[in-house]
Amino acid sequence: MSPSAHPWYAEQVPLGRSGVTVSRIGLGTAPLGGLFSAVGDREAAATLEAAWSAGIRYFDTAPHYGAGLAERRLGAFLTGVERPRSHCTVSTKVGRLLVPGESASGDESFHGEPGLVRIRDYSAEGVYRSLAESLERSGLDAFDVVLIHDPDDHWKEAVTGAYPALDRLRAEKAVRAIGVGMNQTAMLTRFVTETDLDCVLVAGRYSLLDRSAADELLPACAERAVGVLVGGVFNSGILANLAADAMYDYAPAPEAVRRHALALSEQCAAHGVPLAAAALQFPLRHPAVTGVVVGARSAQEITVNVAHASASIPEELWTALDALEGEGR
Known part of the structure; x- marks a missing residue:
């Protein structure tokens, strides 16, 4: 796809x-790390190829996603000669180290690399080790953006350890941008x-179900002037598929x-718009939002997301959806 042909x-x-x-x-790569269900290597590669062909040039990953599996798969894809590294932006995360050990099947909702478990580490040393291991695992020479990952119960360690370490790496130009993902x-x-x-x-x-941000x-x-990336636009799936077993925030x-969600879906249907399309586009209406990060586990899901x-x-639909704000809380 030529630059002039790129969609909005x-x-x-x-x-x-x-x-x-x-x-x-x-593209968020948690599904390629086996979130909720396993994804094969060929299907993962096809998903990444479909995203690239569609013009998507930002990829987000993390050691947490499949205990390193998503980083490995993304790196293998991006190191291909037909996909110049300078033509895309990649983010990964720090705060969880991977160490040898046996975890339960589907540990932390992921079906990823066996024989590795996650341990929390938001120290400066943990940041340097995590980033070095992510580079080795992915085969990439650098990450553009590095995020502190889910430091919910670790504020002090993250703000006195992980953040200063990332700040130094940014000053040294080892990474180009730093942030936090939660x-x-x-x-x-x-x-x-x-x-x-x-x-x-x-x-x-x-999201359409939770506007608290x-x-x-x-x-x-x-x-x-802090950039905002919005993930989880489908709230773990319910805004993409209103099935009986729909997930919301990683749980039924x-x-x-x-x-x-049903009320939102009915309003969308009345205007001839899929609920998932409104959910994907909703965050981008806010002037503070830079972009959205959407996961996919197949080339078909990329096609559907691009259509949405x-x-x-x-x-008129946005007005109707705005009127439903607050319901369901």
């Missing part, structure tokens, strides 16, 4: 003040106001959430 979602936009750019829609907004807001981040990745907290986090990021969806990104959504 492949547009390269600045990530905060970092000088890094990302495509408006990025499923909550309170600590992300604290990081934004008390440190010097380039970006945040907030998962599940700015708009209360404090997004205004704080806008004030400090509560009945109140199901009712809210390209769907035309009338303003």
